[in-house]
Amino acid sequence: MSEKIEFSLKVNGTDFSIACPPRKTLADALREDCRLTGTHVGCEHGVCGACTVVVDGRAVRACLMFAVQAQGSEVRTVEGLAQNDVLSPLQQAFIDNHALQCGFCTPGFLMLINGAFERDPDICEDELTELLSSNLCRCTGYRNIARAVLQVADKLKARSELAVGKPS
């Protein structure tokens, strides 16, 4: 029953060969099998959002998908945002606006925001507040996260970040 299944996972444009039992979540496979520990795991039942990644253009909870379900999909994680050691505009805006303190929630917020702008470029300010309520942050009080997003909203709408995160 818990026999391992072999498949390949495409993460930030790179193929990883995985062998894991079906019950392994995408979040755990990213961390343990792909060694991409930027995706964090908090509650493991969909509530906190620390594990949020982008799968086929949708921001989703990586703890509520099994890794086998992501075979054949394009997965994007926080590691795919910076290019050649240059932070993406949203990452830079987080720093400039003091939008993180301990940083545990940050990868989840970055992927949530990137995924949402990719799918719904016309997202308005009210919807943005609702969007940011999807993930939990224990440190910042959210205000500075909202400031960071608003600062780069135009760039995000132009999909520049995700375009660079995508394999060419």
Add this chain to the structure above:
Amino acid sequence: MKAAPFDYFRPASLQEAAERLSVNSDDGAMILAGGQSLVPMMALRVAYASELIDLNAIKGIDTVSRSERGIAIPPLVRHADFHSSDVAPGPLGHVLATVSRHIAHYPIRQRGTFCGSLAHADPSSEWCLIAAALDAEIELLSVSGRRRIKAKDWWAGVMETVREPEEIIVAVHLPLLPDDIQWGFYEFNRRAGDFALGMAFCCYRLTEGLITKPHVALGGIEEYPRRIPEAEAVLEGATPSAEVFGEAARTASKAVNPLEDPATPAAYRRDLSATVVRRALTSATQTKSSPALSA
């Protein structure tokens, strides 16, 4: 906080899924759709599956189809697909777009499915309320064939439906709404994105200023959502007014048999049922005339 071991099967068609389910459902095989209820329940070890039959690789079941009378929602239509009101013609599209934004949070809505909500049958499911309010029909497939169940006959208790373990929901059918419909939705919860403690959907038409064919439905209050005929009777033929809405709301709250939990006594939910009905009815009077919007 990790799911117990299970086998994984990825069918290429609904027929193949139904065949597999007919063989393995007795041993505890289950359908996996959006996974936004089942996966957390497996992680919390309150649900166990011997095998998950994952519908997500099946082609051609992710788009709403339209007919003259209504829409059909197949198993891979996600909550977020309703964010745009274009998904259904006329007022129905606006109803679904408004209600969809009350379900959980954005990333959950990217995967959770309409059919999965009907199967899961949480008393506080927004889609279950809409199915009850609009007299949806649920279409089931198994190796023995297809059958359709009316929403009023669908639920059997909290998270229980008349679906047999070997049956798959292959579509939920919703009727179109007339262009002159007045409708309102109101949901109360303690934090945005939480499950509703109580919610109401109400709609009616006006004939020479009088209410005709009113629907009043409550969710999150009882074991499952349903229309409240006593409240509808108060509205039928009346002129919309704060007094009439107040009376319909009080009548609804007397007619329900509310759920109770440690944080929420039944009396609280009874009270809440009047509030949400009154607010939904009040918001129905502000429905913008929709013909221009129907795309």
